[in-house]
Amino acid sequence: MDVNSIREDFPTLRGDNVPAYLDNACVTLKPDCVINSINDYYTKYPGCGGRSVHRYGTAVSKGVADSRRSIASFLNASSVNEVVFTKNATQSINQIAHGMKWSKGDVVLTTDREHNSNLVPWLQLEQEQGIDHRVVASNEDNTFDLEAFEEVCSEVGDKLKLVSMSHVGNLDGVSTPIKEIAKISHDHGALIAVDGAQSLPHMNVDVQDLDIDFIAFSIHKMCGPSGMGGLWGRFDLLDDLRTIQSGGQTVVTTHYDSLQWAKPPARFEGGLGNFSGMIAAGVAIEYLAKQDMDAVHQHEIKLNKIMTAGVKDLNGIEIIGPEDARLRGGICSLLMHDLPAHDMAILLDEAANVMVRSGQHCVHSWFNAKGHVNGSLRASAYMYNTEEEAKLFSDTLEEIVNAFS
Ligand SMILES: Cc1ncc(COP(=O)(O)O)c(C=O)c1O
Incomplete structure (x- = not known):
């Protein structure tokens, strides 16, 4: 899969100040066609x-x-x-x-x-x-x-x-x-x-x-x-x-x-x-x-492994679901416990140009049942995301978590 050539197809991934868009579980970017x-x-x-x-x-x-x-x-x-x-x-x-x-x-x-x-x-x-x-x-x-x-x-x-x-x-x-x-x-x-x-x-x-x-x-x-x-x-x-x-x-x-x-x-x-x-x-x-969907799936797992490795031991954070990224596709969703999920999502965007989702993602029933009302911070990858973007997400989150602790 040629990620660079895929990226060329998306206007928001060309030019200056291109964001690391990791909110694909919500909505994806649109190609020129x-x-x-x-x-x-x-x-x-x-x-x-x-x-x-x-x-x-x-x-x-x-x-x-x-x-x-x-x-x-x-x-x-x-x-x-x-x-x-x-x-x-x-x-x-x-x-x-x-x-x-x-x-x-x-x-x-x-x-x-x-x-x-x-x-x-x-x-x-x-x-x-x-x-x-x-x-x-x-x-x-x-x-x-x-x-x-x-x-x-x-x-x-x-x-x-x-x-x-x-x-x-x-x-x-x-x-x-x-x-x-x-x-x-x-x-x-x-x-x-x-x-x-x-x-x-x-x-x-x-x-x-x-x-x-x-x-x-x-x-x-x-x-x-x-x-x-x-x-x-x-x-x-x-x-x-x-x-x-x-x-x-x-x-x-x-x-x-x-x-x-x-x-x-x-x-x-x-x-x-x-x-x-x-x-x-x-x-x-x-x-x-036109894409090889198996390759897309494997690419997302590869990125999720990078995100997972970077965040799994951070203080006060817990991965939702199994630690093994292969079982979570491109989604790295983190229980924030006492950390302010929305503030952290804003900081990720403003400080590092990384866009993720925060909150309960319309799965209120699960968060209510578990008593985790503070919700989660969710990064979700797609075929056009890069290893550098995955690393940027976990590195920036580490800095923010350390600043809050
Ligand atoms: C698993 C799942 N089901 C349903 C929906 C609702 O999709 P839509 O916004 O297209 O109605 C979403 C949207 O995030 C979803 O992730």
Whole structure:
């Protein structure tokens, strides 16, 4: 993998005063091709896809279709019609949660380290429709406990309807063995939805090989535009979902007293779309498809090893998850205990031009359960980060921690 040549593709990584951008678990930087694609839509063919048949409309329809095809191929989906454009992973998970049919007492299982986007929809359904949301406890080091999971599945029995779990946690970078989880879920008669927000940008994900039912993802974490995400689902399951946004585009036809729903994905894409976002999403995915995703993953681990070695013995700091960086991908998330995480993130930026995230990263439930309300400082690497940047992060953090102690 040629990191220097990748860096050339990103305007914020060229020129003077280039930051060490290590907040990629939140949102990634955008390459020229994505920015140009957004600009092209507004300057060359700012029309409406899927409806108008003039030149602008046709160019947009073609761009959106190409983009959907690129995403389907990236995921190894069996049909382009299994890919739904959403505005983010949150909307995708909500589409699953509020699109499925529930009976009182149906059980949904998550891990104990979920982003609020894969927790709040289930808590809401618990409040509003009486489903039973249960949490599978992780091992002490945050790795997944397959035995505990199997036990819970057996305990719940035929009430188990859905297992909804993150593939890689944004809290700590720890991955869950999704293929095994999918098999166990299916053996117990349940569906499996995967929160792929932190996996798809960083590793090969083949939805057919994993044998999963749904996956939600954030295109804005994959070099794509803000306000863009996606949902993949097996076609028969998507076809069985109620849309959470009905209106234009979601029907084949209407009468004053009846309607005929459109097939997926149109049924879930109500209203005029974010066309520049959809088209640029495909450009971003093509950009990723050109990379060797195994090499990207290994590169991130290499950087994480450098960050981990530099911070693991600092006073008052504790790595969330296993110490072995290979088990945490590109994420180095540090419990700050009594140290002021936000102040330290500001200092890292102002003193050393290093951008990281501080706080509870929308995983309040985990921090509350552990009593670590001060949150964490999280550095998250991507393919364009360098060894020097990883070292700059840990060296600067060491200086700051020493100054605070
Ligand atoms: C694991 C995980 N799930 C879900 C989300 C929510 O993604 P989005 O902002 O695209 O809705 C995030 C965002 O950080 C995440 O890291």
